[in-house]
Amino acid sequence: MKRFFIEHSEAVDINHCLFSGQSFSWQKHGNDGRYVSAIINGSAVVIENTNDGGVVLHTDGNTIGVESPQVWFRRYFSLDVDTETLFSEPFRNAHPELALQLERYRGLRVLRQDPYETMVTFMCAQGIGMALIRRQVSMLARRYGEHVPLSLNGCTINLYRFPTPSRLGAADPMELRACTNNNLMRARNIISASQKVTEGCIDFKALASKKNTQEDIQAALSRCGGIGLKIADCIALFGLGRFDAFPIDTHVRQFLGLWFGFPEASAPLTDKNYRILAERARELLGEKLAGYRGHHLFHCWRTEVRKMQAF
DNA sequence: GACCAGGACCAAA
């Protein structure tokens, strides 16, 4: 493993990032949890938290994907977004108590993750708890992903690459269902969507283009079975780097009602109501970074109000 | 034992 010291002037709360950014593949190591590991863009990556204005990045090569580790870190943790001034002064004045709570999460980053991995992961996230979601993703990688043993400080860590689209596309649904909470429909949906990626019917690079509106992306992705508005928006936000996407789940709906008094938030989340709420949220938070800001609100809500289990 | 957990989808009203 090679070591790269990554200095960053902006605050980065790695642990919150990795949980909140849906990075189910990360693993924590050591009693103090100082080391976290994963395979990103085909490279083994270990982040060592130094808590002194930097992190040490351990990788198995000089690049991650096609980028240098420094460039990768900046892009993956979206350090190009200034989270110090994420919420405008008018917003902070209008919601002073909330603004104070949000201060604690300034180091939270929305990650730019692999779109295919993001897609499959969120397809596993329907109507069940976090523990089950993480287990499904972990089982998929173990059963269908390539094994990568990693040596760190004399200990061996067993990592698994996330399966390729062609591997999952060729899987037997009856076998795959063991990894999808025994849900046969979900297994079939993942296989079908993976085939679409392999065949090029779903082209993430083209989808991410700024030329596409949120509606375009939602329409293209929800042609896949098992992907509705919410999952499509999650793929856009976390996998396509579209920080204007604003996914609304049960938690988002709750805080839109409680914190901002949106009357529509008390109604069920039908497609029509979803679109109304998303539009109102974009008006409140600004178009360009609505999803990024929404994720800070989400994480604050989950941590302060609805206690979520730790990373 | 009930209820909820980071939904999608179909049929019926």
Add this chain to the structure above:
DNA sequence: TTTGGTCATGGT
């Protein structure tokens, strides 16, 4: 257009 049931299982 909205409502209700279904898929599934583990934690509280």
